[in-house]
Amino acid sequence: MRKHPDADAFVREHLRHPAHATTRLAFADWLDETGTPSNAAWAHYIRLREEADRHAPDSEEQQRLLRQADRFATKVSAKLTLAARVFARDPELILQLIPAANVTFRLETFEPPRSILGLVPESVAIEKNLLPLALHGNTLFLVTDRANHDAANVLGCILNKEVILVSTDRLGLSSIASAFGHTEETFDSVFREYSYLPLLPNDPPTLNEEADPRSAAVRFVNMLFREAIERRADRIHISPEPTGMHVTYVADVWVQYGWVPPRFQFPALARIALMARIPVEWTHPHPTTLIPIMGEFQLQVAGIQFCVRVTMTPSPDGPTTQIDLNRESLPST
The missing domain is CATH 3.30.450.90 (Beta-Lactamase)
Known part of the structure; x- marks a missing residue:
């Protein structure tokens, strides 16, 4: 996202008061006024997400609006860097504002809840460099620093959930091992999760x-x-x-x-x-x-x-x- 004092102020205001739909809709109006196609798509995304929230969860009308929002999401070029713990605490807070694919997550001090860690086998997380981030409805968000679409598709079929990959600037083996409860004393056991090949x-x-x-x-x-x-x-x-x-x-x-x-x-x-x-x-x-x-x-x-x-x-x-x-x-x- 191009640095602009108005845009930065809107984002900060949304993060401080996420329940205020007026702030998001005012931001969408401002995006339209910029006149760029990407910002216009972003404005449509915000309005469709807001309209979808007015309908019953998982209703046919809500799902229709969310699918429309997803089509506009692919045209949004804005990027946001955010602490993973903020998204994990309330994914909807961020998804109302910007598509998850447009966010790069910082992992410092982030500890995934044990209930979410249990959804992904540790050996898969280590081999594919994945870390569970949040579960929002039937959607599981996994953070990674590489392309892992095949792994996401397989996990989605196994778990019967929609699996979405989101980005981080770095995700090391030590971060994954620490999340699954490994320390230096058991680090060699982490290596054994990999298939050995000469x-x-x-x-x-x-x-x-x-x-x-x-x-x-x-x-x-x-x-x-x-x-x-x-x-x-x-x-x-x-x-x-x-x-x-x-x-x-x-x-x-x-x-x-x-x-x-x-x-x-x-x-x-x-x-x-x-x-x-x-x-x-x-x-x-x-x-x-x-x-x-x-x-x-x-x-x-x-x-x-x-x-x-x-x-x-x-x-x-x-x-x-x-x-x-x-x-x-x-x-x-």
Whole structure:
């Protein structure tokens, strides 16, 4: 939404006094006066939602008006950034003003109600990077930072609900794990929710977590590479800190992946070092006076060949690691 003092004032007034339909309708009039097609569609959306609220819930007339509002919603270009807890507290408060697809939700301090978390299997939430946000009537809102339309359709069929995906700027594995009640002590159990797939030719076909404590790190690193490739990232950046590792993918923009507890730092970095034929000693904390070290290895995923270059730069908390994923053409047969 173009920054405008009148528009900002209308939005703030609506959030302060959501029950005042007069404020929303006055905002719709102002949108019409701007003369832009997108704002005109937004005005129609607000008026249709307001008219729908005057009819009995789930009545045929209400549903007809809501369907009309949804058709105008696709033409609204305005964007709003909002704390997730505000939407979860009263979804209708926001839906009366703007389509959910036009809102980016901030997740700080947000804790989904346990009743809503129970609707989505934890393994699905982790694999598809989804977090339940709110249940409004028969509509379940899931927050995500990627395209997950297939998962939304499947969940909708299983739950017999309408499932709508809404956006957030970042949703890391740690946020999902925390919402489902995991802490650092049980973080390795979160990794086990992922289907293990070997990544390198010498990877074992299965993992025995009980017999080999390093297997959680193997699962995590394999997952890290596969998800980066799935997101079409060309770089992975790992930054160790005293509180754990922060991992980001780099594609067209920086995409936050999440936080990994400190006790997984050395096993994960050690596996990456061994893959790139870098001495494991470089994964320990070192003075920053040491020069970076580089290594390479070949990787094939989903029929695509990659030349992977790993650069480890020493730091007091462990090496800052940059992983470049360079796609190569496979030779024709």
